[in-house]
Amino acid sequence: MHRTHTCGELRLSDLGKTVTLSGWVQKSRDLGGMTFIDVRDRYGVTQLAFNVDDDQTLRAKALDLGREYVIKVTGTVIERSSKNNKIATGEIEIKVSELDILNASALPPFTIEDETDGGDDIRMKFRYLDLRRNPVRENLILRHKMSQEIRRYLDGENFLEVETPVLIKSTPEGARDFVVPSRMNPGEFYALPQSPQTFKQLLMVSGFDRYFQIVKCFRDEDLRADRQPEFTQIDCEMAFVEQEDILNMFEGLTKHLFKTVKGVDLGEVPRMTYDDAMRLYGSDKPDTRFGMQFVELNDVAKGHDFPVFEQAELVIGINAKNCASYTRKQLDALTDFVKRPQIGATGIVYARHNEDGSIKSSVDKFYDATTLDAWSKAFHSEPGDLLLIMAGPTDKVRKQLNELRLEVAGQLGLRDKNTFSPLWVIDFPLLEWDEESARYHAMHHPFTSPKPEDIHLLESNPGDVRANAYDLVINGVEVGGGSIRIHDRDLQSNMFKHLGFSPEEAQKQFGFLMEAFTYGAPPHGGLAFGLDRLVSIFAGLDSIRDVIAFPKNNSGRDVMIDAPSSIAPAQLKELTLEVKA
Numbered sequence: 001m002h003r004t005h006t007c008g009e010l011r012l013s014d015l016g017k018t019v020t021l022s023g024w025v026q027k028s029r030d031l032g033g034m035t036f037i038d039v040r041d042r043y044g045v046t047q048l049a050f051n052v053d054d055d056q057t058l059r060a061k062a063l064d065l066g067r068e069y070v071i072k073v074t075g076t077v078i079e080r081s082s083k084n085n086k087i088a089t090g091e092i093e094i095k096v097s098e099l100d101i102l103n104a105s106a107l108p109p110f111t112i113e114d115e116t117d118g119g120d121d122i123r124m125k126f127r128y129l130d131l132r133r134n135p136v137r138e139n140l141i142l143r144h145k146m147s148q149e150i151r152r153y154l155d156g157e158n159f160l161e162v163e164t165p166v167l168i169k170s171t172p173e174g175a176r177d178f179v180v181p182s183r184m185n186p187g188e189f190y191a192l193p194q195s196p197q198t199f200k201q202l203l204m205v206s207g208f209d210r211y212f213q214i215v216k217c218f219r220d221e222d223l224r225a226d227r228q229p230e231f232t233q234i235d236c237e238m239a240f241v242e243q244e245d246i247l248n249m250f251e252g253l254t255k256h257l258f259k260t261v262k263g264v265d266l267g268e269v270p271r272m273t274y275d276d277a278m279r280l281y282g283s284d285k286p287d288t289r290f291g292m293q294f295v296e297l298n299d300v301a302k303g304h305d306f307p308v309f310e311q312a313e314l315v316i317g318i319n320a321k322n323c324a325s326y327t328r329k330q331l332d333a334l335t336d337f338v339k340r341p342q343i344g345a346t347g348i349v350y351a352r353h354n355e356d357g358s359i360k361s362s363v364d365k366f367y368d369a370t371t372l373d374a375w376s377k378a379f380h381s382e383p384g385d386l387l388l389i390m391a392g393p394t395d396k397v398r399k400q401l402n403e404l405r406l407e408v409a410g411q412l413g414l415r416d417k418n419t420f421s422p423l424w425v426i427d428f429p430l431l432e433w434d435e436e437s438a439r440y441h442a443m444h445h446p447f448t449s450p451k452p453e454d455i456h457l458l459e460s461n462p463g464d465v466r467a468n469a470y471d472l473v474i475n476g477v478e479v480g481g482g483s484i485r486i487h488d489r490d491l492q493s494n495m496f497k498h499l500g501f502s503p504e505e506a507q508k509q510f511g512f513l514m515e516a517f518t519y520g521a522p523p524h525g526g527l528a529f530g531l532d533r534l535v536s537i538f539a540g541l542d543s544i545r546d547v548i549a550f551p552k553n554n555s556g557r558d559v560m561i562d563a564p565s566s567i568a569p570a571q572l573k574e575l576t577l578e579v580k581a
């Protein structure tokens, strides 16, 4: 028998028991008379004790053990003389009578401790060792718990988990597809799904009514901290529903997860229209853990001959509470921040609301005390506050101010990882103008339904048509999104036309879906959550990498197995692909 207990299990109540444990050597300390070895498994760490009076071969074996050796020990549970209240087994130790080395270990390339000396690259190359570390393992345990609770909730609501294919034809969701050559169909390719979108809609046509799947999706995009080429969605669809039904159902799921996994009562999730989100936060995924809403200033800023404001479409600012004491250096740093090419602003105008009530701005030449008072009123500022103002074309300056708002809030410690502020953003525009291709693109995807009351604008003002589309945002992260779908063949075909598809192209790519709509498609809608992002928020992490067992690096590589890799010429030939010279 390899073990009677795990390494996280024994307590004072087990004193005197003869037990067998198996695990990895975490560390060993030789204190002359005594040798202590910590043995670790998934469940915890238990201290093993050997002393000088022990059988000499046993003692010698213990002294020989290296880090990460796999051992099996048998011994008696005794009370520790110096207790460790930091670990669950800290009141006991095992007086070992038998020690077997099940496998030796090479010296690990980094220390397997909570705080490791291993950098990112080495940890990824030896990910199986990294996964032995508590913080990484705990993230995966959290992920497991969340998946279980998701299934429990959705099963309780009558959702059926259905698997959809991984080798499919591309669905346009805005990203590039990963493609797979077909040996049996020379010159033809499958695409890996960016999401199971069309399949879940077809399941609604089939009458499945409530579908979900915890499913891998693939997008060949440039990577960032919150993106991986393959990621996991909680993909859901419902028939005979309106937007309200979906928001309620998945607000329920979100609350259930927070309650069962984190013990947090989320309360009712507020809603905000896309237009308001852009106006008040300059973002369709506002971080609402703190206020600092935008204040529009055209009324009080224009008409005073300050050229920057005169020429701007929009003058807009935020009130950084209690920041009037910011030094020149801090303000310069904020200006440099917004001038970085990624943000591209020209600068910041600021005004300090001094303790004596006076207001002093960086553009005093143009604004007298009365006008500055009007600024203060617009911002509801109080003595001690700092007003940060930017100007430019409306959409651009809003996005720039959003970056500044997040930066300032970060500096002020307002983005606390243990505070959770969810928000539904609703009423997204249906279409989005794309400069590069000089045409409209679907903002969500081409299957999203326009709001019935806006359909008449499709011809005249396509950019003004709102969609029955919604996102769930938590702490400024988009964790989910979806829409009510089109279920009418003619409307879907009209939509493809507006998106620049010729009737032939639409037929070729989506003929199957439009045909399905002619066989009694019910009204339906759904959404998908990003599981990786949701878990990383629960774990308080900025990156999704550490909630994924075997993630890819920023170049989309798995450095452990060394993928992607070239394939043999014979394999290429079989796939009728060019052999590289």
Ligand code: ASP
Binding pocket: 173, 194, 195, 196, 197, 236, 481, 482, 483, 526, 527, 528
């Ligand atoms: N398929 C969509 C996505 O991946 C989600 C949805 O509309 O249900 O974003």
